[in-house]
Amino acid sequence: MSGGVQFKPASDQSLLVYFGRRITPRAHEGVRKLVQLLQAEPVAGVRNLHPAYRSLLIDFDPLKLRHEQLAAFLRRYLRRMEGLRLPEPRELQIPTCYGGEFGPDLGEVARLHRMTPAKVVELHCSVTYMVYFLGFVPGFAYLGVLPKELATPRLASPRRSTPPGSVGIADHQTAVYPFTTPGGWRLIGRTPLAMFDPSREDMSFLRIGDRVRFTPITAERFSSLAKA
Amino acid sequence: MNFIHVLRAGLLTTVQDLGRPGFGSIGVSPSGAADPVSFRLGNCLVGNLESAAALEMTLLGGTYLFSRDAVVALTGSDFGATLDGEALELGTSIEVRAGQILRVGPTRSGARCYLCVHGGVVVPPFLGSASTHVLSGLGGYKGRPLQDGDILQIGPAAEPFRKRRIAPRVADLLVPRKILCVTTGPQSDWFSESSRRLFYSATYRVGEQSDRMGLRLEGPPISQRRRRAMITEGVSVGAIQVPLAGLPIVLFVDQQTTGGYPKIANVIAADLHHLGQVRPRDEIRLELITWRTARSLLIEREKLLASAEAILQ
Numbered sequence: 001m002s003g004g005v006q007f008k009p010a011s012d013q014s015l016l017v018y019f020g021r022r023i024t025p026r027a028h029e030g031v032r033k034l035v036q037l038l039q040a041e042p043v044a045g046v047r048n049l050h051p052a053y054r055s056l057l058i059d060f061d062p063l064k065l066r067h068e069q070l071a072a073f074l075r076r077y078l079r080r081m082e083g084l085r086l087p088e089p090r091e092l093q094i095p096t097c098y099g100g101e102f103g104p105d106l107g108e109v110a111r112l113h114r115m116t117p118a119k120v121v122e123l124h125c126s127v128t129y130m131v132y133f134l135g136f137v138p139g140f141a142y143l144g145v146l147p148k149e150l151a152t153p154r155l156a157s158p159r160r161s162t163p164p165g166s167v168g169i170a171d172h173q174t175a176v177y178p179f180t181t182p183g184g185w186r187l188i189g190r191t192p193l194a195m196f197d198p199s200r201e202d203m204s205f206l207r208i209g210d211r212v213r214f215t216p217i218t219a220e221r222f223s224s225l226a227k228a
Numbered sequence: 229m230n231f232i233h234v235l236r237a238g239l240l241t242t243v244q245d246l247g248r249p250g251f252g253s254i255g256v257s258p259s260g261a262a263d264p265v266s267f268r269l270g271n272c273l274v275g276n277l278e279s280a281a282a283l284e285m286t287l288l289g290g291t292y293l294f295s296r297d298a299v300v301a302l303t304g305s306d307f308g309a310t311l312d313g314e315a316l317e318l319g320t321s322i323e324v325r326a327g328q329i330l331r332v333g334p335t336r337s338g339a340r341c342y343l344c345v346h347g348g349v350v351v352p353p354f355l356g357s358a359s360t361h362v363l364s365g366l367g368g369y370k371g372r373p374l375q376d377g378d379i380l381q382i383g384p385a386a387e388p389f390r391k392r393r394i395a396p397r398v399a400d401l402l403v404p405r406k407i408l409c410v411t412t413g414p415q416s417d418w419f420s421e422s423s424r425r426l427f428y429s430a431t432y433r434v435g436e437q438s439d440r441m442g443l444r445l446e447g448p449p450i451s452q453r454r455r456r457a458m459i460t461e462g463v464s465v466g467a468i469q470v471p472l473a474g475l476p477i478v479l480f481v482d483q484q485t486t487g488g489y490p491k492i493a494n495v496i497a498a499d500l501h502h503l504g505q506v507r508p509r510d511e512i513r514l515e516l517i518t519w520r521t522a523r524s525l526l527i528e529r530e531k532l533l534a535s536a537e538a539i540l541q
Contacts, residue, residue: 010414011494012522014464023459035253050252050462050485057462059249062497062526067519134255135460135486138364142460142486179364196254198354198366204254 005078007071010057015067017056027054032209033081043073051133051208091211096167097222098189105186109152121216123147131210139178139196141206146172158184165190192226230296230382234374238290243349243368246279248357252485259359259482262440262504263340265401266304270344272539273301273321273392280348281358285341289332298324299346299389305338305505319394338404338505347383361482398538405502408495409517415490423450428516436508440482449474460488466495498525
């Protein structure tokens, strides 16, 4: 898979690899396969990998590698990717309490789309999302694709703080905030799950390639799960 | 065991080391000292490995009491430090006696001053690093900036006090620079020729909202050629992204790992430590250089730092 792959220096210590101009399953598969190969057989001097929808940013030690040298290594890896198999995706559920204090923007999102809050919840829970990548902060997974009826622009001015576990939507994506951080996504619910826990073996609840569904829960269920 | 008692924590004092690269795929930013050159030299002065954990103080230092004899060094910007009232020199190893009080004041030059101590500061590592990531509350001392009354453990001492100082040749590296070198960004062609000219000729003021995540630049807005939808992608430390409103943001050590704004330029590796000394309200300019020059500047710097003459004994 080296056709259509483009390299572009991003800084004097990083190289961007693009697997196409758009977000497609094939482009994203390319990202994941290259990450898998680079994690299994690291290239000396590569320090960090930042996968995204259709690109991979590779951060390297400029004293050990140059852009052209890294690109040469990557071309060899890309040639081996066609036969490479990705692991079967994990299937996970995110129990979510929608609306009220848990999802302060649910009403506004419903109004914007001229539907009832219940319909927003039904739509949000109606599809299986894929984890495209993790970014922004530890454990923040970009999930797609949101049903198109729910595609909603970000807030005009981001909130100063969003409670951990907040489930937000923005454009065609949805995500769960792992920490109290500023955030511009519209919050429609909250999960009691810890999305990132440094004391767990798998610190991040979600990883790239996972399949995820949201399931609605009551406030009572939320508090009993939060205690557990 | 030896401890540092934090009597006054200063404005924003965190435990840092050289960071935790390698976890970008789970959204963990590299963190680490904002001015790694001062940080590394500080550790060399006290006989530590370059990467030993130390304190990064921001704009205002703090007051520290040592429970036992210790060897420390202050590097980075001059915060007017005193030991039991006696003025201290920057960039040299210092003997501290049990019970002595180190006062580190407000900055007289740049944004950050490092307090390195022989044996290093001991905190539980998170993903292999002692660095504090304030936004997520992970790493460092309880995942947060220090507070009055905190007590930090110091690692065991492995050698007696030795007087060391930074060679003048190396100290030149630490003279704050307000013109930062950059290389072209992956979306620089999204900006017109005139926008780019403006970007490289303008003087930008560093906004008050700037921190370890990013520096907000105030000055002439840079407009995009035409509105295009940007697909979120990985971002590098030092990336200069330009949101639609046109005011650039330089992503820094506690950066988000991905970003959805086009990037016009990227601060070069050899100049990132200068970024760590830029204060809010400082004025900076950006100068475009080639990949080749960026690389040779870094090689030159590392040669100097690795040379036997970097630290005088």
